[in-house]
Amino acid sequence: MKALISILFISLNTLLFSQEYNLPALPYSYASYEPSIDAQTMEIHHSKHHQAYVTNLNKALAGTKLATLSMNQLLMDASFRSDAIRNNTGGHYNHSLFWEILAPKDKQTSLVQEAFNEAVKAQYGSMDSLKKALTQAASTRFGSGWAWLIVTPDKKLMVTSTGNQDNPIMDVAKDRGIPVLGIDVWEHAYYLQYQNKRADYLSGIFNLIDWGIVSDKYAKALVDPLLSEIEKDNWMALKDFHKVMAQTFHPCEDGNFVPLRTRAGELLAKAILVSASKPPVSKDKPAVHKALANLEEQCEKIYELVEKNAKDEVLLKEMTKAHDLFHQVEELCHD
Ligand SMILES: [Fe+2]
Numbered sequence: 001m002k003a004l005i006s007i008l009f010i011s012l013n014t015l016l017f018s019q020e021y022n023l024p025a026l027p028y029s030y031a032s033y034e035p036s037i038d039a040q041t042m043e044i045h046h047s048k049h050h051q052a053y054v055t056n057l058n059k060a061l062a063g064t065k066l067a068t069l070s071m072n073q074l075l076m077d078a079s080f081r082s083d084a085i086r087n088n089t090g091g092h093y094n095h096s097l098f099w100e101i102l103a104p105k106d107k108q109t110s111l112v113q114e115a116f117n118e119a120v121k122a123q124y125g126s127m128d129s130l131k132k133a134l135t136q137a138a139s140t141r142f143g144s145g146w147a148w149l150i151v152t153p154d155k156k157l158m159v160t161s162t163g164n165q166d167n168p169i170m171d172v173a174k175d176r177g178i179p180v181l182g183i184d185v186w187e188h189a190y191y192l193q194y195q196n197k198r199a200d201y202l203s204g205i206f207n208l209i210d211w212g213i214v215s216d217k218y219a220k221a222l223v224d225p226l227l228s229e230i231e232k233d234n235w236m237a238l239k240d241f242h243k244v245m246a247q248t249f250h251p252c253e254d255g256n257f258v259p260l261r262t263r264a265g266e267l268l269a270k271a272i273l274v275s276a277s278k279p280p281v282s283k284d285k286p287a288v289h290k291a292l293a294n295l296e297e298q299c300e301k302i303y304e305l306v307e308k309n310a311k312d313e314v315l316l317k318e319m320t321k322a323h324d325l326f327h328q329v330e331e332l333c334h335d
Pocket residue numbers: 045049095184186188189
């Protein structure tokens with residue numbers, strides 16, 4: 001009965017809070033981006049490629065619990081997700097940002113926020129040097145991918161790049177932060193007009209980047225709580241523990257104790273590692289260390305119970321406690 005109520009609750013929740021993604025309209029007509037990008041490329045890129053990411057994302061999420069998560073949650077845990085979800089969330093997010101920051105020269109915002117200009121000057125010396133760094137990142141990205149300007153958790157600007165449809169919000173990216181500018185270097189973005197000449201496409205794209213919009217995005221990113229989430233998420237020892245906890249606890253809730261009975265030692269090892277690891281600076285506080293020590297102790301208790309072949313209901317009770325302790329750590333890290 002309890003299981004049936006739980007299934008009904010999950011289904012209702014999925015039904016009520018799941019969302020469908022839609023292709024955003026372009027702010028300008030396909031031909032407006034000429035001569036830097038030809039109308040046919042824009043049309044195919046937007047109405048076929050981007051649309052396919054949206055369609056496939058909706059298909060991959062349909063009827064699953066993941067459909068209730070936000071785009072940022074889906075992106076941040078990319079390493080946990082299927083290839084379909086990783087590629088299509090990235091494809092949708094990346095292209096949506098790309099369309100936002102492009103504008104025909106005569107439509108571009110003339111006002112670039114001073115704080116952005118100052119940050120560029122302090123870190124790159126000048127806009128020209130920043131453009132050179134972006135060109136370098138975009139031209140050296142092997143195969144398909146993106147070049148980025150991001151705001152990192154320590155509120156600095158950084159130029160980086162990712163492969164395929166990955167992006168810097170994802171836990172699979174080597175440099176993480178909130179993107180304020182992305183340059184698509186997939187061949188579908190330029191091949192019709194520029195063929196294999198990626199460098200010529202990149203010179204063209206700089207005519208279309210609206211730095212006023214980029215500077216607005218920079219101001220918003222600096223105060224976005226997502227920055228702190230990414231900082232916490234970069235704490236790989238905690239992330240590793242979370243992965244093993246999810247893979248052992250959730251099956252227990254569904255009555256399958258095999259993962260826990262075979263991986264209790266691994267769960268304890270990850271708890272010891274996270275307890276001994278150094279948290280990111282803003283999470284390095286006594287309450288977090290205390291909660292981690294409690295979590296380690298609880299995992300040790302579970303390990304001993306598994307060794308003694310304890311009953312399923314005992315294991316479920318103790319795993320629920322461990323799961324609650326993990327969430328205490330998570331909440332403390334939200335501050
Ligand atoms: Fe693209």
